[in-house]
Amino acid sequence: MSAPQPFRKPEGGRIDRTRGIAFTFDGRRCLGHPGDTLASALLANGVRIVGRSMKFHRPRGVLTAGIEEPNALVTVDWGSGRIPTVRAAAMPLLDGLEARSQNRFPSVNFDLGRVLDFTRALWPAGFYYKMFKWPDWRAFEWAVRRVGGIGRVPGGADATRYRHLHGHCAALVVGSGPSGLLAALAAGRRGEDVLLVEQDTEFGGSLLHDPMEIEGVGSDEWLAAALAELAGMDNVRLMANATVAGCYDHNVFTIHDRGAAWRGESAVESFWKVRAGNVVLAAGAFEQPMLFGNNDLPGVMLAGAVHKYATRFGVDCGRRVAGVLNNDAGWRSLLAVHDAGTPVCAMVDTRDEVEAGLLDAAEERGIPVYRGATPLAARGSRGVRALRFADRDGSVRQVDCDVIGMSGGMNPATQLYSQAGGRLRYDATQHGFVPDRDPEGWETVGAASGSFAPGGGSPVRPCTAAPGRTGRQWVDFQHDVTVADIELAVRENYVSVEHMKRYTTAGMAVDQGKTSNLNALALLGQLTGRAPGEVGTTTSRPQFAPVTMGAIAGNRRGDFYLPPKLLAAHDWHAAQGAVFDDYGSWKRPACYGPDRDAAIAREVLAVRRSAGLFDGSPLGKIEVRGPDAAAFLDRIYVNNALTLKPGRVRYGLMLNENGIVMDDGVFVRIAEDHYLVNTTSGNADRVAAWLEEWRQCEYFDLEVVLSNVTSQWAVATLAGPDARGVLQALQGMMDLSTAGFPHMSFAEDRFADGTPYRVQRVSFSGEQSYELSVPSNRAASVFERLRSGTDSAEVVPVGVEALMVLRTEKGFIHVGVDTDGTTNPLDIGFGGVVARKRRDFIGARSLARPNDRRGDRRQLVGFELLDPNRSVAAGAHVVTGCNGALRSEGFVTSACRSPTLGKAIGIGLIEGGFGRKGEEVLVYDDGRTTPARVVEPCFYDPAGERMRA
Amino acid sequence: MRGYSFSTVFGRALRGHRRWPAAWRSAEPARAYDVVVVGAGGHGLATAYYLAKHHGITNVAVLEKGWLGGGNTGRNTQVTRSNYFWPQSAAFFERSLELYEGLSRELNFNVMLSQRGILTLAHSHHEMEALRRWTNAIRINGIDSDVLTPAEIGKLVPLLNLDARFPVHGGFIQRRGGISRHDAVAWGYARAASALGVHIVEQCEVTGFDIDQGKVTGVTTNRGSIAADRVCICVAGHTGVLAAKAGFRVPITSMALQAMVSEPLKPCLDTVVLSPVIHVYVSQSDRGELVIGGGADGYGSYAQRGGVPLLEENLAALIELFPAFSRLRLMRQWAGIVDITPDTTPIMGPTPVRDLYVSGGWGTGGYKAIPAGGETMAHTIVHDAPHPLIADFGLDRFETGALIDEGAASGVSH
Amino acid sequence: MLTIPCPFCGERDEAEFRYGGEALQEIPQAGASDAEWADYLFNRDNPKGLVHERWCHSYGCNQWFQVVRDTVTHRIHAVYRVGEARPVLDDVDGASADTGG
Structure with missing residues (x-):
């Protein structure tokens, strides 16, 4: 221990003098001991100027010996990375720690920023409100911003692991000074679950530097005995190096625990959420x-x-x-x-x-x-x-x-008490704000309550x-x-x-x-x-002391930010060369093959000419059963649900109460009292919750039960002229001939190997199409079987993007893309269905409002470009007027260059669109306009013959 | 307004800054006013200012139950922008941004408008389409907006993780958008209004309205009754509470909108970054703090404090987008009570009570609307008819169904 | 961070629940005027104080029920099932005085 510590006393203190800890400050090598804080070690080494103030760059030394330190803020490199603005007075001295001063140039001892101090008369409080208005603030802001701030964002990845932990306790004791320990002992002896939290590295609070006599013995002896007793109780947990950062509703406390990292056990910091019964606040005073x-x-x-x-x-x-x-x-x-x-x-x-x-x-x-x-x-x-x-x-x-x-004077540390809604009272004798009345279940003790031992003393x-x-x-x-x-x-x-x-x-x-x-x-x-x-005082907010943001975020990074949902046949798709994209929380094949445009075109043409295989498993599937299933769905759908025959399928629209299109999809009547509702893939959970809410809260008179079976069935959609042939070749597949199983039919059976399946003949592509549902664990084998096709029919895997092109060619809407939060069923051509339905359904009343019936609402149309070489993008608008004074009449919601038709097409919503078929309009996109014609939204097989074939 | 400039600061510096006058007068309430504005937040103060400035009506009181600028004006995340989808919204918020652009000089008070650009990210192909629809609408509305590629975004915001859980597919920027200093807006309007003779009365809580045959005649307060020819409610967050005192219901649920700041840092982020899908937005204040927001706690609340779930969600989102912020520390978390309307558009104009007007329903976006909100409400009060810019923002839209659903139309949640 | 006593499962963390807005909105009868319909659809009491609201224990029993909660203190004073009578609240001393009319 040869390095000098000129201000270290020859003896005394709770440091371990047998061991040295080497550390650096601004590159200078220093020495301290286990038990030191960074500030105490800096002081021992004679470092007096540790930082610079924010505004005037005044030289500053250590002011305090705790987390309240406003001066000695340093950047620390230790363990798993760099941390700016560390309070030296609350940072334990750790092996190999490197500290740097902040907010100075070039050095902490000579800082050019001090010029602001010498011209300080110009920079009184709020000076910036009075100046810098010409030419504008932005001309000065860059300079002011450079003065502001103290630390710098650390580079490099944060290797610390952050975990979230939940806890409960009957009594949370914040602070382990004598008052906190006494409270913990009392509660522990009563057998309560106690959690004692201390932000220091050691328990004892003021006893660690200010010995006194407690219960007739010296405090060192008392402390050792108290800690031993507490450690011996199974119902007491002790947590050091941990800051109770926030108090929230219903007595929830957040605790940032750095113990494991600081003790060198592992680079893990914990963020606790603890629900406490009673609270003893023994946080001391500042x-x-x-x-x-x-x-x-x-x-x-x-x-x-x-x-x-x-x-x-x-x-x-x-x-x-x-x-x-x-x-x-x-x-x-x-x-x-x-x-x-x-x-x-x-x-x-x-x-x-x-x-x-x-x-x-x-x-x-x-x-x-x-x-x-x-x-x-x-x-x-x-x-x-x-x-x-x-x-x-x-x-x-x-x-x-x-x-x-x-x-x-001493001001009680009442921050958590204030966060809990407690009111403060000014105590003139103490010259401090003390808790006025403890909230229910709270007890503020010791210095935190404004009682300072020993004796009363003079005011x-x-x-x-x-x-x-x-x-x-x-x-x-x-x-x-x-x-x-x-x-x-x-x-x-x-x-x-x-x-x-x-x-x-x-x-x-x-x-x-x-x-x-x-x-x-x-x-x-x-x-x-x-x-x-x-x-009065200002209101104290969480955090009591600033908390590492990574700790609050926890492990929600990368895939854990929102775990992606993978298809049951995900690996099979990957083996087919699928390029996956995010669709909501799902990862789904966008297309198969690296050249996106080519792959999409190939897949589209395969469906039109032979057969395409699409994984529709995320399609929402909700079973509705019970004597009143039909009546229930009839209230939910715009469409008539009562007249549907068992084994048949019908397309339906759901509205919200405001009459806005919320979801669409087919529903199946499996039996008299048994329906299957299909929702769009992104809406499965939402619609399931929506139906459940109506069932429980409004239609509780109906006998019906709902169950969301979306993830139980994988769905293979086989579409194209060869679809039936391929499907029919499966062992045990029922007769699929159009006569016995026409478009919009449903049936269920078992394959030869006993695997149950459901098949419904519906089409989103405009081709003959079957949706085959099998239990999810059979997905990959069924996909593989279908993929192999038959001798005469090739089957091509088809991704989401090709399906979007197919349905755009067909003019089928995709709710949420071709409709938005303002689209009602009349706007997309469902006026007749609405008019025919005599019974009430959700949203019906809203459709009777004047605004919902206006003829100039944005209505669904198709677009074709006049110049066949141009293309149109989804998101383009239809405009009137000329440059400088444009007005939007609506927009293109889906668009593509159709591989089938060899031209650019789009569908969209424009004002009064139903009456404008044939009209030429201007389509605006990214500053350019292109002439287009308004047409019917269906570009392919308008009569639907291929679909029904 | 005059009086604040480099030369006055320099001149007074020589005398130890001892000669500065009060920024605004604290008035005792008089018996009667031409107009009483309830609420001395940005909107109330701006309304009073424009009543005096544009319409010569200076016998105006602004009554505030706490301290001026102490509600949402002093709690928001200071974002100013006008990149709205609907023409009505765009025209109104663009007017507001125009006024902001001249506000420091108009008020002779530096509101520190920093037009550093506001960047909205898209994280999927579908979102890019929605964003394209949105940016085209903005440009058709005559407002600046540029679509950026991921590479351009990476250059503009070097710390951004383009390869996040939902990778950045692109984004768009309104370069005239940015941030400003919220307190300065309240104080600047207070100072300017006060100079024109407006009474600003703090610690004066309106406890009821005097209504005679369907017409408002004054207000009762904890400091006595005050007569008024016309009354305007500008208490966003508490619009429902005041409306109830006047005997009518409004389509509003009050919720606690959270915001939080990190410890101050040297400049590291020069753009306001917003991700509608990874729910967070962040900017860096001139003091160096990262100002983070992301949403309201998911239930009705009048408690001006935030909860834990949203705190965690916002920070998880922030760190997913900016991994380098992981080791920085969160300094403070708070909440403001906001009026949530069904269509995210404000409620401005007359009420079922004659001569009683309301400016509220600001949701999460009231701060950026302050100048235009004040200007149009002053007009509306004087003419007893909505200003053309806010003609579609009235309460009657809920009856006709003519909602202006900003988030729904753009396909991107606001 | 609320702890909500689900009437079916007992006390659970806020994260398990979904908020459903103010309860006790009566769907108007057929023939209601546009004003009545708008009042039902959009207008809310939004009280500063006790409110009856719907919550669903969506990550639990998936049952909807009603909660009587103070919007200022966030204290929960009672919960009751759909179809049950509104509870009589004797002890609301702790409730915020200002109930917003």
């Missing part, structure tokens, strides 16, 4: 800074932090400490610092009254005490050299020191700004918000606490106001003649 000139100099620290570094980490924050205080807790911290070997040279207290015992203790130690004093300013440029203050009689004094330990004197010309006094350190900024905000009437906060940005830095809100509120109150309680 010590607040004092206001005096240059209170941001490196070396100005919170008194409690100086104490913690001295006794827990064995680190001297400096050689001579001066105290600037307004409360007794700060005294106790600095007395302990003195006792730990770092001399305290002055206690400058703004109060007249200080607890007698503390005064005696200071006198015993020979520490000069100045009561009723006013701290004026810290002296020094790159670090504290002296403290200037006015004594009670007004005489200005100066003491030399290199550390100023300040304590502006805290609220922090006020130092008077006169003292130099700037920082309220928010990271954002460089000073007293003058808050005065300016008040002058300009930003006196509501939220306005002040947003105008000055006080409390909006990464510590979210943990070290700044109280002083800002107190100042605002003083400047506007209000007590802090009247000023």
Whole structure:
């Protein structure tokens, strides 16, 4: 351990001095020990300037000893990657850690950005609201943005694994200081399921640096016994290195647990969602800074932090400490610092009254005490050299020191309590906001509740700004918000606490106001003649401390973001050379072969000339059974469901209540009381849920049951002039001749090997077509069998894109493509069906509204281009007017260059389309217009002879 | 408005910034006004401003139950754009964007409009078709919009993962879209309206309406009764609550729209990126925070706080699109209560109560509409007839069925 | 993050449920005017306070039921099955005072 740690005390602290940890800061090699934080190790190595403030690039040192740290923010390389803006004061020192300062150029010790500090008069709070309006903001924004922000986005992949875990507990205890441990012990002894969460690496809270006597024994002894007892209870779980980040409805807590990573076990971080019965909030309190000139100099620290570094980490924050205080807790911290070997040279207290015992203790130690004093300013440029203050009689004094330990009072850590909806009350004695009334099942204990052990002590004197010309006094350190900024905000009437906060940005830095809100509120109150309680507070939001976004996202990356649904015959398709695309959550063959256009054309022509085999398995399949099945479906469909004969198939449209086309597909009457509803592939789950909702909530008088069997049946669609021949050749296939099994028929049977099948003769391609359903586990073998065709018939696998071309040629709509959320059945030519249906169905009433019956609604038509060499794209619009004043009359919804017809065709929706057949129109796409003719939407076999053949 | 410029800042800097006047006056409520606007958010303040500026009606009060700009104006994700599908929506939001483009100078208050472009991604062949339909509509509406290839997108947004679970097939950008500073819009309008004589009354909650024979005559508040010839409700999120106090129902469900920010970073994202399928949108604020949004919690709510499921979903989406953001930290999560209408189009114009007007139903898009919303509502109040730009946005459309369903028509959810 | 007591399965996480909007909307009789139809189809009480709403335990028993929930606190005061009478709520002290008229 030869590397010097000039500020490491020769002994003491909870660090493991037998082992060294090498780390670097801005390339400089340093040494620390297990048990250190990065901040304590930096201090031990004599690093005083660790970062730069965001706005003025002021040199900054460590201020605190916890997650509230606003200054010592560094980029850390460790383990599985780089992390920006790490709070050095809350980061355990880990083997091989490399730290870099942020927000400085070229170095943390010499930063050109400081020029902003020297011209600071031009950049008061909200300066950007008043300037940079000419020529416009964008001309200046780039420069302002470069000043903003602190860390940089790390390059490279994040190798950490993030997992989500769920938990329950009867009692969640947040914080493992003495109050939290006592609560956990009590609940544990009652036999409750307890979860105790501590964000530090060790349990014990303040006991780890501030020993006291508990239950008649020394706290070290008590702590060891308490932890041993808790560890021995099966009903108690202890979690260190974990931050309770958010409190949500119904007592759900999110916890970010880095224990495994930090203990070096594995690169796994956990994000817990814990449902708690009761909650004990023992999160402690945040010590607040004092206001005096240059209170941001490196070396100005919170008194409690100086104490913690001295006794827990064995680190001297400096050689001579001066105290600037307004409360007794700060005294106790600095007395302990003195006792730990770092001399305290002055206690400058703004109060007249200080607890007698503390005064005696200071006198015993020979520490000069100045009561009723006013701290004026810290002296020094790159670090504290002296403290200037006015004594009670007004005489200005100066003491030399290199550390100023300040304590502006303790503000309870009530963030989670506020998130739970708890109201805060200003406690004038403590000068802090304390919980007013615990929500049901909550208990706030210890410092978090505003009770500070031991004894009552003398009241805290609220922090006020130092008077006169003292130099700037920082309220928010990271954002460089000073007293003058808050005065300016008040002058300009930003006196509501939220306005002040947003105008000055006080409390909006990464510590979210943990070290700044109280002083800002107190100042605002003083400047506007209000007590802090009247000023109120801003609302605390999750996260209590910022949480790694990857942890919140969990493992939902790549395929796990939304697991793709694979067809039962997926591998078979892959073997056929399928190119898969995403269709909703399905991966389906778009086409077979690398040349997409050629493959699609080949597949289309195969269907037209011989036979194509398409995997229609995602087709929604919902069984509807019961005596009232027909009546139920008759209320669902625009079409008549009552007159359908068993064994027959009918096309149907479903509307939503607003009369909009929601889904289409065929439905089959298998038996009198048994229907099968087919939905479009993307809508299977939605329609199943929709039918179920109507069945349960509105049509509960009907005797009918529904079951979604979509994934149980794989569907092989065989289409083309040779389809029947191929299908008929299957062993055990029923007679498929048109006479016995015409278009729109259904039957079910078994193959020779006993495999059940269902076959329905329906067509989406316009050719003779059969949809053969088999159990999903038979999909691949059936596809293979069909693919092999017969001696006289070749069967070609067909992908989704070819099917889209086929159905466009035929003018069959695809709901959601050729219809949108404004299309009603009248618009797509179902006026007659609607008119014929006398009974009510979902959406019927909406179709009677004036707007739904207008003749100039967008109606379904076909398009042909006048120039056969041009093409038209789906998404093109039909326009009137000329350039500069175009008006859209509708759009092309599906389009293709038809391999069958050798020309570009499209279907779409245009205003008054039914009456415009034959009209020439202009089609607009991407800035160009092309003349086209409006035609019937069916381009192929309009009489349907091929389909019925 | 004048008074804010580099030279005034420079001049006052020499005197320690001690001479700045109040940005706006905090008024005590008077007994009666020509017009009372309920709600001092962006829309209410802008309505009052344009009443005074364009129509010379300065005897106006804006009543606010909390602090001005404290509702959705101060909680949204600051996106401004006009890339709408329907001509009515496009004309209205384009007018708004035009006003935004001149707003900093109009109000003499820098609203920091950053026209950095808003990029909408498509993740499948079908989506590309839908997106094409949408961009063509936008261009026919006279608004800028360019379709980009994946390679162009990769250049524009280098951190974007083009090979995400749903690979990026392309996208389109409205280059005039972007972000601005929400607080500045509220404060700028407040300052300008106040200078024209408008009373801004904070901590003044409207508890009821005085209605006489079907005509509104004033409001009751926690600070007494205030008479008014005309009253305009601009309380998006709570439109239903105020409508109920005036005795009518509206087609609105209030929901908690979530937003969140990361810790501040040096510039890494110079475009607003939106993916309708991988549900998230993100921009980087001038302060360096990533501002992330994605949707509302899926049930009715007046609680201004967000839940966990959407938080996880939004961040999973963000990291799927931007894997490099995985190690960054989320700083804060919040929610604003928004009025969700059945067709995602606002509700603006007269109400069943005479001389009572409503501007609400803004869904997730009220912020970008503030200037045009104020301008058209002021016109509507003065003429007792809807401004032509909002003629189709009235409550009556729900009866006739003439909905303006933006998301449904473009095929892409908004 | 809500915990919803399904009347069939017991308490379950919000993620298992689907929200179905306000309950108790009566479908108008045949012959209803456009205004009545629009009121049914679109208008909502949208109260700030207690609301009766439909939820479905879609990743559980797939049953719809009614929930009485406070839209401000999100506290659930009662659940009841479709067809059951609306529960009488004696204890709504914790409910938000402002029920929006």
